[in-house]
Amino acid sequence: MKTNIILISILIVAFLFTGIDKSYTQNFSGKKLVDLTHEFSEESVFWPTAENFNIDTVFAGITEKGYYYSAYQFSLAEHGGTHFDAPVHFCEKGQSVEQIPVERLIGDAVMVDVSADALANRDYLISIEDFEKWEKVNGKIPEDAFVLVNTGYSRFYPDKEKYMGTSERGAEAVAKLHFPGLDPKAATWLAVVRKVNAFGLDTPSIDYGQSVYFETHRNLFKNGVIAFENLTNLDKLPAKGATVFAFPMKIKGGSGAPLRMVAMIP
């Protein structure tokens, strides 16, 4: 009997160590990866006043030396497509992209789904009540969480009319923007009361389309929270339990940057 217990203990320990050993291999013990990133192309969604993504062919074909070769060059504004917002975007003393420690780019995700309300109202403001409703089911939003909100608008990307209310370009188009965003009061609540690390969503801006003073950006960034915009596939995340990896291009002094973001689901 004693031998059996020892044997079982050894087996349990061995099994668990096997699990740990595999947890960082490419199989991740059956963990599933979800890419939360839209492709960059000339279709990518940018703010009406910002430079779009443009790509030029440097060379694509057979070289005079006889082998195939292709290379491109490109240009864009920081704040378009799936991208990262650093605090300095709206806070003079805030960190720029390359100053955010890599430890802050990996963490536990909370996914709040407001798509039913947001799809019914293009000007929907994600509220403290939305987060409290989530907490009633899932428990308190943990400190340092990555709070991600699924508005459902990713399904319209990159159709600018449907996605953000207008496909027009230039300063006059800004007043025609209509898409959901985070209520500035909820921004302060997430930053100060819940002390989250990051906030992201599947619309062009964390402030809703009709914002004039961008107070959600300002409320988050003065508290050092980082942000992600134009995400996708948030509907594929569980309410909690996913780990996210949010890696921006490391632009020195950048107020934002193209972002590659991936979720790992247990």
Add this chain to the structure above:
Amino acid sequence: MKTNIILISILIVAFLFTGIDKSYTQNFSGKKLVDLTHEFSEESVFWPTAENFNIDTVFAGITEKGYYYSAYQFSLAEHGGTHFDAPVHFCEKGQSVEQIPVERLIGDAVMVDVSADALANRDYLISIEDFEKWEKVNGKIPEDAFVLVNTGYSRFYPDKEKYMGTSERGAEAVAKLHFPGLDPKAATWLAVVRKVNAFGLDTPSIDYGQSVYFETHRNLFKNGVIAFENLTNLDKLPAKGATVFAFPMKIKGGSGAPLRMVAMIP
């Protein structure tokens, strides 16, 4: 005695489960993160014939509405700074950046240090023997590994003269490039015999500076291997045991892209 054994078993199991539970939180149970990425700035190292990284200020200051705001726009060639090479860079039927599944962007790293030889010879070719020497100590390079080679040249970045042999620009500068790279025979061996997933190093190109036909690129890419160039901090990785996250900007049709790469060390 029996009770003790049961108690110890329970404690071991509880301890291990605690370890598992924390393995994907931001603390990663004491795992250390290392950023393998150089910053992008106008100092970044690009091929003598490629467009450099350029960044323009769109706005940085107090807006007429009374709050601080900053935003920039930038341009660059795909293959400069710390970047990703997709197989289509040198293989017409190869995958482009956005076609590489995210599952291939995370995996187990093998770090081979050739810095003593490479620092003594700017034209050093990393050979099959270098990998065999590593294998004698560490065991066979596993299938799907991320093979990373530390040449020691990252310490010179972004001093172009010291890093790649010349700071001159234009087509005539190419013949003056001198930096270590991977022997084309070793490229085939890694791709076909060891079936690795990825190869990366801390020089401007996986082919050495004096390469004319870029056979290392061609040998890896015709076999679907992906590559990373201008990495840094490789000297901080263990010979084995690190997990790496190699996330390129998701450029549709891209032959390469800016890369954010991070290693997690147990």
